[in-house]
Amino acid sequence: MTAAVSTLEIRNLHVSVETEEGPREILRGVDLTVRKGETHAIMGPNGSGKSTLSYSIAGHPKYTVTDGSITLDGEDVLAMGVDARARAGIFLAMQYPVEIPGVSVSNFLRSSATAVRGEAPKLRTWVKEVKASMEALEMDPAFAERGVNEGFSGGEKKRHEILQMALLKPKIAVLDETDSGLDVDALRIVSGGIEAVRAKGETGILLITHYTRILRYIKPEFVHVMAAGRIVDEGGPELAAVLEDSGYDRYVKGDGAAAPAGAGAVS
């Protein structure tokens, strides 16, 4: 790791998706700065654009950036392909990790570590590294020989995502609803894995969540509330406590920024 402060800067980001009725704008000018070592939570109701933001950072082809910029340490992230973004240090833990039949977890992890680190990790240290990370996440070693996400339970998928984050050591990690679908035990284990990465202070974490539950385990320094494609409120951890009590009603009703009908599909 270099001593430089890694900074992800999102400025005036506008993002559209193609629908049957033509393009529809989902993000309407998002501004956000995440630095190495910081933990940000983005909270908001369904349809507010949280997942769109995370996919746009990772470069999913479904989302079209129509205005604004994303930079990482001044480099234009939007000009990079999906794989180049990952190699530059951006990681997205997905809400719904995809099955890749026949590709073993061990083969996949090694391929991605080789790509991100720029050289194949030394086999002996690599095996130890993977083993230790899997143990920390209470994953069965046999897991490594299964197909990527193939037949994984919800909890296994999320642990596998956090395992990848631990191994790839990103500068910026976007965790898209990593807490969703987890029972209490799995939430504790997954949160422990996130906390371990955070404790190293080398990764800026953007925790996207609908619920405040995960914030009992991971305390963000910054909380942002997203509604109708914009950041509508910001604050410290105390804001999460307010949301826990009062929910999102005041953000979606108040200023006419209520999500358009059907927006639930783009949560």
Next chain:
Amino acid sequence: MVVIDATGRPPMASGAVPRPVRSRNPLDHGVPTGREEAWRFTPLRRLRGLLAGPDADGKVSVTVSAPAGVAVEQLDAADPRIGRVLTPADRVAAFAMARAGGATAVTIPAEAALAEPVIVHLHGESPRTAAGAAAGVAYGHLSIEVGPFASATVVLDHTGSATYAGNVEVYVGHGASLTFVSLQDWDAGAVHVGAHAYSIGRDAKLRSFTVTLGGDLVRLNPTVEYRGPGGDAELNGVFFTDAGQHQEHRLLVTHTPRSCRSRVTYKGALRGDAAHSVWIGDVLIEADAVDTDTYELNRNLVLTDGARADSVPNLEILTGEIVGAGHASATGRFDDEALFYLQSRGIPPAEARRLVVHGFFAEVIDRIQVTEVRDRIMATVSGRLGETPAGDSTEAAAGAGAVVGAGAGPAGA
């Protein structure tokens, strides 16, 4: 599809699964026009006259390496052991039988447990014309018998170039177990038409792998019959059809005795202009074949525009008292979400595609327990995928046009 009658009357055949004429006499088989069900997908002109049974003017050499105890013999044309399993169902197979001038016979004795595979190298030595086409016609016949309660692995390895009509008949004796691999790793320009007939003894098990990678045109016709209850046939297949190649696999599994099992799993990848694969999976469950358990599956992964995969499963069931009978067919493109997932972990697009294709084939190829063969197939597939221009983007692959197939759905789903 299903004709079931509980009254005891003879069942009515729906005809979903065709019953071809079976005869060793080539003249008993009509000359195909290309409109017949059995020939409608095959580009007849590219068969280089095999339908007319021209005299052999080329050569496919046969070399057998076998562990001690395995008998390898040359049978002359009149030997009664020829044709015990295979009665030709089309002109090419009948001509092959008539013109092969005998057969190479491999016999694995009863109760033998072979530690090493029997390898049969079939190498096409026909001169190639300037245009790259295999000029020489050759015929061949192999007869393989596994004695009762023996266990063995037999690998046919087709290489080189030829215009080859080759029959293979395999008998798996009672209680025996055979792993059988037929690898079509021909040079570009080879033409190979083959009838592969398997007969499964009582309580015998066949696990076969048909792997077609090379050649200009390959048309194989694996058939399975059972000689007693308890037979189990697994027919696995892999093909990689590149630009201009025609690869056709027409399977027929006939369940006659009771309590037999069949599993058909074929996976194909296609790439490039005029790449054409054909998979026909016919399963016939006859009236006395109660307690039958069968399932067949074909999945095709279309990697680029311009390729065409035809996939037709047919199931005809003449008794209702079965364990299960089903089929599935799906032809699809790369799963874009899988490619995105891999790329989001830093893996470049070309390597992401290679991983997905490897994974797609692994389900079948990993079952081949002959390490050298398995590694060679994977290396060939990797090499072929490596030929993809490194710079081409996911978008180019994802945006390619429509594909024709019997089923449409995400491959590997």
